[in-house]
Amino acid sequence: MSDKIHPTAVVDPKAELAADVEVGPFAVIGPQARIGAGTKVWHHATVWGNTSIGESCEVYPYASIGMQTQDLKYKGGSPGVRIGDRNIFREYVSINAATNDGECTEIGDDNYLLAYCHVGHCCKIGNHLIASNGATFAGHVVVEDYVGVGGGGTAIHQFCHIGQRSFIGGCSKVEQDIPPFMLGDGNPAKIRFFNKVGLERSGFTKEQMAAVKFIFKAFYREGLNRQQAVELVKGSEHADTEEVKAYVAFVEATERGITGGSK
Template identity: 75%
Template sequence: MSGNIHPTAVIDPKAELASDVEVGAYAVIGPQAKIGSGTKIWHHASIWGNTSIGKDCQIFPFASIGMQTQDLKFKGGNPGVKIGDRNVFREYVSINAATNDGDFTEIGNDNLLLAYGHVGHCCKLGNNIIASNGVAFAGHVVVEDHAGIGGGGTGIHQFCHVGRHCFIGGCSKVEQDVPPFMLADGNPAKIRMFNKVGLERAGYTPEQMSAIKFIFRTFYRQGLNRQQAIEAIKSSSFADTQEAKSYIAFAESSERGLAGGNK
């Protein structure tokens, strides 16, 4: 047994672990697990099911990754979880497998999920996402890159879509889609402002910020419905900016409606 693996760890001989994976005391790793180089599984963590984890991840104590979906529509088969590189899952994070045979709950690269977080079945999380303590993603939630989500029991309703570079305040109840670049907060969560601080930290230029500020005012300060706001942006001087194009694409594809009152 490798010196990186504690003698009390329970690892199925069919599991595939890179030679330098570290496994702590009393951790449990199932037969279908595949774990990449440089990843550390802390003591008492559990990796189960059809689960692949990339390089240089950290799975902290009592985290549970890959267990069977909680979806009552589950009919068997071999759904699973796919996780990329350099992710950190803190204590008691749970990540469930997808529901249907051959489907996967997916998490990209460089994400940080703090303690007691939950990722439900069939979620698709991108890259560079920070979810604070106690954030719960229900089934089929999509979260784009660089989203930030405050903790304290923040819940994201099933099938919601969370846009890139947005921020959601702590203790929020998200029932509708949160568009890119915006700051949402409350119960139910509504758009309060654009994510000024987060965007500046991400290096957005004054020109980009002007476009986002215009989008915010058009959607949330002029009393327009969604289609009217979209048309106003398309006819504005910001129509050809990448920010306007991506925001409009998000708004036009929204099925749950946009947080903040626009339907």
């Protein structure tokens, strides 16, 4: 056994661990687990089921990665969890396996889930998510890149889609899709503004900010219905920007509907 695996850890001999994986006291690693180079599983954490974790991740104490879905439709088989590189899962984070055989809950790279976050079955989490304490993602939630989610029990309804570079305030109840670049907050969540601070911190140019501000005004301040707002932005001077293209594609693909604006 590697000297990086504590003697009190329970690591199934069938598990596949890179040579430098560190496993702390009383951690449990199941027989189907695959863990990449440089990853650390802290004491009392659990990695179970058909789960793969990439390189340079950290699984903090009492986190539970890959346990069976809580979906009552589960009928057996070996659904799993696929996690990329450089992710951090703080204390008591739980990530459930998918529901159906052959399916996976997926998490990309460079995500940071703070204590008590939950990712439910069949979620698709992209890259660079920061989810604060107690944020919960119900089954089948899709989260695009560079999203921020406040804590305090923020809850995202199943099948919701969260757009790139959006932000959701703490203690929010998200029932419909949050479009790209927007800031949602409240119970139920409403679009309060565009994600101005987040976009500025990300290095958005003056031109990009102008495009996003125009999108926000068209959809949330002009009294237009969704199709009218789409036509307005498509016919504007910002129509060829990546921001407008991404936003329009998102709203045209929504299934749950777009979160409305505050009055």
